[in-house]
Amino acid sequence: KLLQSKGFSPKEWIYLKCSSKLGWMNATVELELYFAEGDVCTSMESYSPRNELEALNSIVWLTDVSLSTCTHLHTNILQGLRLTILDLISDFGDKNGVNEVVKKNHSCDQEECLIESGESNGAMTQLKIAYIEGADQGAIARKDLKVGDVALEIPVSIIISEELLHETDMYGVLKEIDGISSETILLLWSMKEKYK
Structure with a gap:
């Protein structure tokens, strides 16, 4: 359905398959149920930002696995699907940014003092403490982090x-x-x- 919405014709079906991970069938079925239209479930019963990201991330994972074993004919289609999904994830992040869910009226002074103490003793962090709507207290990135960036580094000497x-x-x-x-x-x- 996603391919059709992006302009691919129905005769270009590609089955994403993977047996290298236990539970791949469940992940695939969950994706199909999540994106299914009709009376399978109402959109509000299964929708949450977390479910949305997990579903999209699962498609990227299945696409990556399929790319490693597909024929040359399907490579372009799978790469296009992967880029489309990454764009959807990026758009989702733009629409559901952390700024909308961080509660501004909560103080995290004690936690900030702990972070400052750690940093003065050699710890390095790209995180800050915040109260997040629906999740209570947690850590969020101070700036955009890329894959492989170190978010928190604590020297053994201060543990x-x-x-x-x-x-x-x-x-x-x-x-x-x-x-x-x-x-x-x-x-x-x-x-x-x-x-x-």
Whole structure:
């Protein structure tokens, strides 16, 4: 149906097939149900931005797999389909940008302080904390990220771990407490460090 809406004639059918991933049949059937017309389901029952992106991304994935095994005759059609789907994803992103769903009236001061503390100790991030409509608190990109960009980099030296606690003066005292878990020791040490 998508090919027909983009001007391809019905005799140019190409079946996207893939057996390299378990559940590929379910993914294909879900795509067909999602984009199906008629009484299969009403548009509001199955529509959500997440479903839309997952469906479009699944088509790109199936197209990529099919491109790796198709005949030369079908290559141009599959490449055209792939570009069309990528355009749809881009248009969807433009229409449903993050700015519309980020709640402006929520403060994230404590989280921003944590990020600043991490950055002053060597962490690097391309993310910021925000309250997102329908998802509560989360992280969003500060700028457009490309595939392969590093969104968050934390040096091993600032990761709080049980091994780090063994090197502190507080560990000797805390390990004497009967039945105390390592998680509780980490929590107590973190609380002490916060007020240091």
